[in-house]
Each structure stands twice: as structure tokens, then as C-alpha cells.
Amino acid sequence: MTTWSWIRLTAGLWLLRKAAKGTRWLLAFAVLIAAWPLTLIVLAGYLAACWRGWPAVRLRRVAVWTLTGTALWLIAQVIYHHAWRAAALTAVRAWEPGWPPRLAPLTAVRAFLLLAPATVPAGLGLAAAAWAWRKFAISAGLSGITASAPVKFDARQWRRQVRTAQGLTRAPGAVPLLARGGRIPVGGTIRTVGHRWDPVFSLPATALTRHMVIVGATGSGKTNLMIRLWAGWFTATLQAARAGRGNRPLLVVLDCKGGRDARDKADRTRRLLYGAGARRVAIWPDEARLSLWDLPAQDLAVLLYQMIDTGTGAAAYYADIMQAVLTLAVTAPGSPPDNAAAFLDRLEAKWLARAWNDGRHRREANLVHAAAGQLPDIQLRFATLLERLGPALDGPGTLADADAWYFILEGMREPSVAQAQAMALTELAAHAAAAADGEPRAILLAADDYSAVSGRVPLSNLYERGRSLGIGVQVSAQSWPGLGWDEDERYRIAATADGGIFVMHTPYPEPLTQLAGTRRVLETAHNLIGHHWGNGGTTRLQRASVADPDIIRRLDVGQACYIHHGAATFVQVARPKPSPLTLLPPPAQPTIRVPTPRDEPAAGPWPDSPPATPDLDDIFGPGTAP
Amino acid sequence: MIPNPFAVLGLPERPDLDDETVRTAWRAIAAATHPDRADGGDLARYTQASAAYAELRTPWSRSEAYADLVEQAWRTGRHDDYGLDPDGTEPLPAVPAATRLPHRAVSPLGLLLAAAWFPDRIRRGRPLRLLIRAALAAGLSLGVLALIPGQPAAPADVGLLITWFVLTGRRDLAPPPER
Numbered sequence: 064m065t066t067w068s069w070i071r072l073t074a075g076l077w078l079l080r081k082a083a084k085g086t087r088w089l090l091a092f093a094v095l096i097a098a099w100p101l102t103l104i105v106l107a108g109y110l111a112a113c114w115r116g117w118p119a120v121r122l123r124r125v126a127v128w129t130l131t132g133t134a135l136w137l138i139a140q141v142i143y144h145h146a147w148r149a150a151a152l153t154a155v156r157a158w159e160p161g162w163p164p165r166l167a168p169l170t171a172v173r174a175f176l177l178l179a180p181a182t183v184p185a186g187l188g189l190a191a192a193a194w195a196w197r198k199f200a201i202s203a204g205l206s207g208i209t210a211s212a213p214v215k216f217d218a219r220q221w222r223r224q225v226r227t228a229q230g231l232t233r234a235p236g237a238v239p240l241l242a243r244g245g246r247i248p249v250g251g252t253i254r255t256v257g258h259r260w261d262p263v264f265s266l267p268a269t270a271l272t273r274h275m276v277i278v279g280a281t282g283s284g285k286t287n288l289m290i291r292l293w294a295g296w297f298t299a300t301l302q303a304a305r306a307g308r309g310n311r312p313l314l315v316v317l318d319c320k321g322g323r324d325a326r327d328k329a330d331r332t333r334r335l336l337y338g339a340g341a342r343r344v345a346i347w348p349d350e351a352r353l354s355l356w357d358l359p360a361q362d363l364a365v366l367l368y369q370m371i372d373t374g375t376g377a378a379a380y381y382a383d384i385m386q387a388v389l390t391l392a393v394t395a396p397g398s399p400p401d402n403a404a405a406f407l408d409r410l411e412a413k414w415l416a417r418a419w420n421d422g423r424h425r426r427e428a429n430l431v432h433a434a435a436g437q438l439p440d441i442q443l444r445f446a447t448l449l450e451r452l453g454p455a456l457d458g459p460g461t462l463a464d465a466d467a468w469y470f471i472l473e474g475m476r477e478p479s480v481a482q483a484q485a486m487a488l489t490e491l492a493a494h495a496a497a498a499a500d501g502e503p504r505a506i507l508l509a510a511d512d513y514s515a516v517s518g519r520v521p522l523s524n525l526y527e528r529g530r531s532l533g534i535g536v537q538v539s540a541q542s543w544p545g546l547g548w549d550e551d552e553r554y555r556i557a558a559t560a561d562g563g564i565f566v567m568h569t570p571y572p573e574p575l576t577q578l579a580g581t582r583r584v585l586e587t588a589h590n591l592i593g594h595h596w597g598n599g600g601t602t603r604l605q606r607a608s609v610a611d612p613d614i615i616r617r618l619d620v621g622q623a624c625y626i627h628h629g630a631a632t633f634v635q636v637a638r639p640k641p642s643p644l645t646l647l648p649p650p651a652q653p654t655i656r657v658p659t660p661r662d663e664p665a666a667g668p669w670p671d672s673p674p675a676t677p678d679l680d681d682i683f684g685p686g687t688a689p
Numbered sequence: 690m691i692p693n694p695f696a697v698l699g700l701p702e703r704p705d706l707d708d709e710t711v712r713t714a715w716r717a718i719a720a721a722t723h724p725d726r727a728d729g730g731d732l733a734r735y736t737q738a739s740a741a742y743a744e745l746r747t748p749w750s751r752s753e754a755y756a757d758l759v760e761q762a763w764r765t766g767r768h769d770d771y772g773l774d775p776d777g778t779e780p781l782p783a784v785p786a787a788t789r790l791p792h793r794a795v796s797p798l799g800l801l802l803a804a805a806w807f808p809d810r811i812r813r814g815r816p817l818r819l820l821i822r823a824a825l826a827a828g829l830s831l832g833v834l835a836l837i838p839g840q841p842a843a844p845a846d847v848g849l850l851i852t853w854f855v856l857t858g859r860r861d862l863a864p865p866p867e868r
Contacts, residue, residue: 128856129849136845143841170837176837180845229748231860235814239864282743287753331760620750639758643813644806644866 065195076540100178104186105193112166112194116223118197120259122191129184136180174517203602209594221614228253228635238263238637240294240339245303247271247295249288250636253622256609257582264625264634267293267565268299271507274526276560277539278546278575279567284621284636285539286511288565290332291639292537293509297467298339300505313504314467315492317485319515321473321518329469336467340640345465347455353468354458355487356401364393366490367406370483371444384437387430391415396424403449403457410442444566451480456487462495463502474515485516489525496532505533513538514545516644523547523555535562543574572615572624579626581606691759694741694754704748704755711751715742806865813863822861826854 064072095102101420108122108436135593188447200206201216209215228251231237236250246265271292279285293314300312318325326349335345345351358366369384392409393399395418400406408414412435449457462468471490472481489508497508508529529536538556540546541575547553557578566575584607610624610631618624618633625632695702698714718738722731745751811819835848 132849139841234860236862237860642864
């Protein structure tokens with residue numbers, strides 16, 4: 064073969080290839096022109112999806128909705144032509160006047176309208192397929208002109224998705240407090256990875272009856288999210304109760320940071336809950352009280368013991384004495400103490416001796432005698448503790464008195480007091496859940512910034528108790544380290560959050576995003592020629608985070624990532640607002656009953672005689688010993 | 690949290706301010722008060738303005754800040770400041786009206802009552818947008834009926850337009866009452 068013939072052969076083959084490619088394009092172009100009504104719909108759908116940042120599934124769903132028009136059209140055709148065959152050929156007949164495409168606008172519009180019932184669903188379906196392919200090709204590196212195309216495409220789509228989601232949250236009727244099926248709308252969906260996509264992201268109310276974690280830095284919109292979830296859960300549970308499908312709700316919120324912001328938040332929560340139908344929302348300690356002394360005697364003794372710092376080593380000896388004394392004081396014959404003053408009275412040697420010296424409790428009487436030397440110290444410690452706790456736990460009042468309780472604990476100002484209060488309140492909530500005598504309630508215990516008070520009751524304990532009692536626990540923290548004292552506890556809390564994890568803007572989301580796992584993605588490596596891709600390259604299967612930590616670090620105010628079941632949804636949280644139609648006449652006088660403190664009882668009842676329980680000796684006489 | 694970030698930046702209290710306006714206001718204050726200035730600047734004012742800018746930086750956060758101000762105005766009875774209707778229902782009063790738990794079940798009467806809410810839902814939603822959508826759907830439907838009268842495709846096209854109107858217009862209605 065001569066050089067010239069080789070050149071001719073090469074050039075000929077090149078031309079042939081180009082001609083084949085050109086013919087393909089020409090054919091495709093001809094088909095697009097021939098089916099111009101369909102092409103227009105495909106183009107419009109594709110551009111709308113690209114511009115609005117929609118996923119392909121949205122176009123598919125719209126296509127399905129528009130099939131109603133197609134069905135109507137076919138029915139009308141059958142009625143019009145009185146024959147199925149004629150109806151089947153309608154599309155062809157309608158297309159004929161539109162071909163060849165004419166410049167006469169009216170004719171073209173008429174042809175378009177005649178075909179629209181068929182072309183709209185078909186076009187939207189094709190647009191969905193084209194858009195899905197485009198996204199796949201770009202993300203897999205199979206498409207795009209420059210090497211940075213996937214990055215730029217993703218960033219652009221994120222901006223558009225955010226804009227669309229924000230627009231949706233501004234619409235008055237898009238994100239109500241409660242949606243159909245008892246679902247709790249959270250906000251406009253920005254992006255989903257693995258979850259089903261819906262324009263408005265919503266959770267089933269049952270997700271809040273399990274355990275949920277919310278992590279977000281200050282100013283990330285965490286409060287709005289939590290209040291929305293509380294109000295949504297309350298509304299859903301109350302409506303279910305009204306329909307006879309469950310118990311009345313009892314929302315218990317522990318605001319563990321306290322301060323002025325907590326009061327504002329409590330006020331917002333209260334107004335939302337009243338809008339949702341709550342009859343009483345109590346704010347503790349400002350407007351309502353609870354009685355710690357309503358707990359069963361044994362539980363009360365354990366709780367009082369735990370509320371005091373006891374220490375280890377040599378101090379353990381005194382801790383044992385204290386525990387024994389508390390048990391003696393609280394479980395003394397008769398009834399347990401009903402207020403702090405009565406309890407402190409019982410921590411005196413004389414009182415305890417009279418209570419237990421009835422001849423039937425020799426062991427207890429001996430214990431009182433042995434611990435007599437320590438009693439003044441123990442009494443002093445508890446007097447100090449109860450004084451610091453204040454009167455708000457001294458009653459009267461029970462959790463059942465209100466539909467929702469908002470507890471404000473001054474965890475920043477007085478951490479040790481707040482810790483003791485948190486212990487008492489969680490114990491009361493647990494008691495309310497387990498009480499067999501009262502009305503059963505569906506309970507959600509929400510702890511905002513619980514790490515501020517989790518000194519003596521680790522959060523994992525709270526979780527475990529909630530799980531065993533069947534109450535939902537929702538915990539929020541400002542960061543991953545704020546979730547627990549050590550890495551083990553943090554992982555225990557996050558890994559057991561079967562209601563899902565909301566991650567908002569936070570600088571260190573990796574431990575949480577790891578829980579969402581990874582997904583398989585295609586990674587294509589191209590050889591680069593300058594700034595452009597060449598023809599060669601390889602594609603391999605890689606793993607990428609389901610919840611991208613870099614996106615979470617860049618989340619704006621009000622944006623959150625919901626991680627659940629190895630999938631993630633990015634959402635623009637909507638500000639919780641009640642429906643403006645929730646008409647409530649302004650009351651003339653506040654109807655909240657602020658319980659008045661009970662009068663301090665007189666000096667404690669000193670048991671000066673054996674208990675009144677009748678003994679056989681009282682009835683038959685002492686008799687004679689054998 | 691700053692009580693009124695709009696006032697700190699000297700901006701009108703409106704949720705629809707654009708990014709550039711907010712940024713310009715902040716830059717003007719920052720340039721005049723930055724601590725690196727030769728005259729030492731005004732650190733307190735600079736810090737306050739920066740915090741206010743952080744709160745108003747995005748359209749979302751501006752709407753949040755505005756909503757907070759409206760709520761505050763409501764609580765303090767300053768209805769006129771934001772054009773609030775004192776007889777309106779938002780924000781809600783701080784005490785409930787109902788005192789007992791009514792039992793409710795879904796009934797035809799309930800559905801009728803739900804339909805009766807529609808005028809209020811339109812009025813309290815975005816009536817202008819809804820009107821534009823309705824006008825567009827009606828205009829196009831009339832156009833369809835005029836261009837292809839008597840054709841089987843006409844009712845189908847109108848059906849498509851009605852589907853579009855229903856699917857998109859429901860967001861412009863205020864949500865039904867929760868209780």
C-alpha cells in the first residue's frame with residue numbers, strides 16, 4: 064500500500080464515520096421536527112426541570128396526572144366517532160393538519176391543541192427520561208464539556224433546588240402544621256438521596272413516638288424545626304385521640320439552657336399549641352408547679368438519693384448511710400411526705416425513731432439508731448438542695464393537669480440545680496407514662512440542649528427509659544460533642560435514633576453523616592487535553608456519602624438534612640404558623656389556672672404511738688407464751 | 690439575638706428586601722466603624738451591625754427576623770406598626786378558648802363545613818396569585834374552546850388546564866384550621 068492510498072483510505076473512513084454521524088443527527092432532527100408538538104412539550108418539560116431544579120420523578124408524576132386528560136380525550140373520541148377504531152386513529156388524523164409545520168400560527172396552534180391530550184403526558188414522560196439521563200450522565204462523568212462540569216452542574220442545581228423549596232415554604236397552604244394521613248410537614252424538599260421525593264417533606268407522626276436527634280449550631284433554625292415538630296405531633300395525636308384512635312397527647316419539653324430566649328420560645332410554642340387545640344400549656348417554673356412528692360415512695364427515695372452528689376471511695380460509706388436514711392424517711396409507716404417541709408422533718412432522729420419503733424420493725428429501728436449521728440448532716444444537705452430547687456417542685460400539680468408542659472431549666476446559669484431538676488422532671492414523666500391509675504397519655508419528651516444538664520443522668524439513660532416506657536424522646540444538641548460525654552455515649556444516642564436524625568448547619572457533621580452510610584456511584588476518569596476531556600478514560604464503581612458532609616457544612620439558616628434508614632433528605636424548614644382560620648375569640652380573662660401554693664403544713668406529724676393497724680394481740684389479748 | 694436587626698442596619702422592616710440592599714447597608718456601616726480605621730472605629734457598633742447582617746443575610750433569615758418582629762409587635766399590642774388586624778387570628782392569643790375535648794369524626798357534614806371554609810381560605814391565602822392562575826386557566830380554556838370547537842380534544846384540553854389549576858392553586862389557599 065502506497066502512502067497516497069493509505070491517506071485516501073483513512074480520509075475515506077473518516078468521512079464515512081462523519082457522514083454516518085451526521086445522518087444520525089439529521090434523522091433525529093427530522094423526527095423532532097416531524098413530531099413538533101411532542102418536541103415542544105419535551106423541551107418545555109426539560110427546561111422547566113432544569114430551571115427549577117426538579118428531579119425527574121416530578122415530571123413523571125405530572126405526566127401521570129395529565130393522563131386524566133388523555134382518558135377524557137379517548138372517551139370523547141369514542142362518543143364522537145361511535146367506534147373504537149376511529150378513535151384509535153384520531154391521533155394520526157389530528158397530526159395531519161399540523162404536517163408539514165406551517166407558518167400560519169392559528170393552524171399550528173389548532174394542531175397542537177388537538178394533539179395536546181396525547182402529547183402532554185408523552186412529552187412529559189420523555190422529558191423526565193431525558194432529564195434523568197442528563198443528571199446521570201453528568202454525575203457519572205459521561206457528559207459535560209469541561210472537567211469541572213459535574214461540580215458546576217451540582218452546585219447550580221443545588222441553588223435552584225433551594226430556590227424552589229424556599230418558594231414553596233412561602234406559599235401559605237403548602238406547609239401546614241398537619242397534612243393528610245397524620246403526617247407532619249417539615250418544609251420544602253431541596254434534594255433527596257434514597258428517600259421518596261415529594262415537593263413537601265413530611266414525617267409520619269409515629270416517627271416522633273420513637274427517638275429522634277436534632278443537631279444544629281446556634282442560629283441554624285433548630286428552634287423553628289423543633290417547634291414545628293412538636294406542634295405537628297400534638298395536632299396529629301390530638302386528632303387521632305378525637306377520632307378514637309389513641310390517647311390524648313402530653314408534650315413535655317425540657318429547655319435546658321434557660322434564659323430569656325427560652326421564655327420567648329415557650330410563648331411561641333404555647334400559642335401554636337393553643338391553635339392546635341391544647342387546653343392548657345403550662346410553663347414551669349414561671350406559671351405552674353409540680354409536686355415531686357407525688358412519686359411512689361420507693362421511686363422518691365431513689366430520686367432524692369440521686370439528686371445529691373455522693374462521690375466515690377471513702378465517700379461511698381456515707382452514701383450508703385444516706386441512701387438508707389432516705390429510704391427510712393420516705394417509706395416510714397403511714398404515707399410518704401407530701402412536701403419538702405414534711406420530708407425535712409422526717410430527717411430527724413426523734414421522728415424516725417418514733418415512726419419505726421413500733422415493735423414490728425426492729426431492723427429499721429436499729430438502722431435509725433446507727434445512723435443517728437449522720438442525720439443532722441443529711442438533713443442540712445437536703446435542706447440546702449430543696450431550697451436551691453425552689454418551690455416549683457413542691458407542688459401542687461401533676462403532669463396530667465396540662466396538655467403540654469414547657470420546663471425552663473437554667474442550665475447555663477445554675478447547672479447543678481438544673482441537673483437535679485432535670486432528674487426530677489424526667490422521673491415524673493416516666494412515672495406519668497407508667498402510672499396505671501391515671502388516664503393513659505401519648506407522651507413526647509423533648510429535651511432541647513440536654514447536654515447542659517446531662518451531668519448525672521446521661522442522655523442514653525433517658526433514651527433507654529423512654530424506650531422501655533413507650534414514650535417518644537427527642538433530643539437536640541448544638542454539635543456532635545454536645546450529644547454526650549464521650550464518644551461511646553454519642554454513638555449510642557445517634558445509632559438508636561430510629562425516628563431519624565436532623566442535622567442542620569454544624570461544622571463537624573461527619574459522625575452523623577456516617578450513620579447514613581454510602582451509596583454506589585460511577586466515577587469516570589477521562590484523559591485531559593488542556594482543560595477539555597479527551598476520548599479515552601475509565602469508569603469504575605465507587606462509594607459516596609448518602610448525606611454529603613460538605614453540603615451540611617454549607618447549609619443555610621433553616622435548612623436541614625434528615626437522615627433515616629440509610630437515606631437522606633435535604634429540606635428547607637418552614638416557619639411553624641397556625642392556620643389563620645383557627646379562630647379563637649380573645650378571652651376576657653385568662654383562663655389558665657395558676658395553682659396557688661399550698662399552706663405550709665404545721666409541724667410534721669410526730670408518731671407518738673404505734674401505727675393504728677390492728678394487731679391480733681389488741682383483739683385477743685397477749686396470751687401466754689408456750 | 691438582636692432585637693431589631695433591620696433598625697441596626699437602618700433598613701425598613703420588610704421581608705422582601707434584596708440581598709444587595711442589605712449588603713450595601715452593612716458595608717456602609719462597616720466602612721465607617723471598622724476597628725482597623727485610623728480613628729479606631731466603633732467596635733460595639735461594628736459588632737452589632739455584623740451580627741445584624743448575619744441575621745438578615747439571606748431572604749429566608751430576613752423573613753424569619755421579620756416574623757419575629759411581627760410577633761413581638763403583636764404581643765405588645767402594637768398592631769398598627771405592621772398593619773396587623775387586631776381582630777385577626779395570627780399570632781394566636783396566649784390562652785385557649787376551648788375548655789373541653791370534643792370528639793370529632795369525619796362526616797358528610799364535616800366535609801361540607803370544610804368546603805364552607807373556602808372563601809376564608811382564599812381571602813387569607815394569596816388571592817391575587819390565585820386570581821391570576823384562575824384567569825390564565827379560564828382564558829386558555831376559552832381559547833381552546835374557540836379554536837377547536839366541538840372537537841373531542843377540547844374537553845380534554847380544558848381538563849388538563851383544570852388539573853394544572855387545582856394542583857398549583859391549592860398552595861395559594863390558607864391551610865384549613867387545625868382544631
